[in-house]
Amino acid sequence: MVNNISPVLMRGLVVFAAVFVLGVVVAAVSYIYMDDVYQEQQAAKRAMRIWQVKIDSSVESNQIIDAFESNFLKLVNQGVVGAEDRLSWFETIQNTARKRGMPSVRYGISTQQALKEQNLKREFKGIDVFKSVMTLDIKMAHEGDLFALLNDLGKADGLFAIDRCDIEKISKKTVDTENAMKAYCELGWYTFRGSKANKGRKNAS
Numbered sequence: 316m317v318n319n320i321s322p323v324l325m326r327g328l329v330v331f332a333a334v335f336v337l338g339v340v341v342a343a344v345s346y347i348y349m350d351d352v353y354q355e356q357q358a359a360k361r362a363m364r365i366w367q368v369k370i371d372s373s374v375e376s377n378q379i380i381d382a383f384e385s386n387f388l389k390l391v392n393q394g395v396v397g398a399e400d401r402l403s404w405f406e407t408i409q410n411t412a413r414k415r416g417m418p419s420v421r422y423g424i425s426t427q428q429a430l431k432e433q434n435l436k437r438e439f440k441g442i443d444v445f446k447s448v449m450t451l452d453i454k455m456a457h458e459g460d461l462f463a464l465l466n467d468l469g470k471a472d473g474l475f476a477i478d479r480c481d482i483e484k485i486s487k488k489t490v491d492t493e494n495a496m497k498a499y500c501e502l503g504w505y506t507f508r509g510s511k512a513n514k515g516r517k518n519a520s
Contacts, residue, residue, distance in 0.1 A: 396507050399427060399447060400472040404504070407471040408451075411464045418494055419454040420464070424504075443508040448478070451500040458482055461498050468502070475502045 401424060412420040425448040455461060461482065468475065480500040 395474045395505070399445075399504065399506055401447075403472040404449065404468065407467050408464065411467045415455075415460050415463060417453065417455050417460050417464075419452075421452040422449060424449045427506075445506045445508070447504045449475070449502040449504055451498070451502070453498045453500075454485075454494050455496050455498065456494075457496060458498075461500075465500075473504050473506070475504045477501075478503050 404424075405422070408420060408422055411417075427445050427447045430444045430446055451464070453461060453464070461480075465477070478501045480498065482496060482498045485494065485497050
């Protein structure tokens with residue numbers, strides 16, 4: 316039967332077969348190329364998502380830093396971070412007592428002690444917290460003098476909490492009597508510093 320095919324038809328069949336094979340090869344190459352392009356596009360999209368997450372995280376971190384930087388600097392300026400400013404406390408007590416005419420204000424302060432880490436809240440881990448106890452032994456005309464003194468101390472450099480405060484009336488005369496009341500208070504003054512152990516870990520890394 317093959318012998319009955321004319322040369323012209325044979326050449327046509329050969330050309331057709333060659334074109335068909337070429338078409339298949341071109342289609343296969345195109346499919347492989349398109350698949351590679353698709354994979355590259357997907358990889359590029361994944362990389363873009365990763366970088367977007369990094370950018371968003373960086374922006375969020377900068378926003379957090381901006382939000383807390385002013386508060387941190389304020390704490391530094393108030394004497395909460397770093398060394399104590401006891402002179403500021405004593406001057407405040409003396410000025411308030413003189414301004415309000417308080418007859419007797421005796422004060423003292425203990426040696427600064429570091430608080431144990433296990434007694435601190437989780438958010439203060441890695442920070443050295445120090446406490447000094449101030450005692451106030453006061454004679455005054457009325458409790459308003461004590462409130463004024465504590466209010467003025469709140470404006471001094473540092474951060475304190477009232478651990479104890481006992482007020483007693485000692486005079487049965489009118490409240491305008493200078494020695495009508497007395498008070499004994501204990502205040503805890505706190506300062507914060509970066510933990511040496513935490514700094515060591517940072518340096519090691």
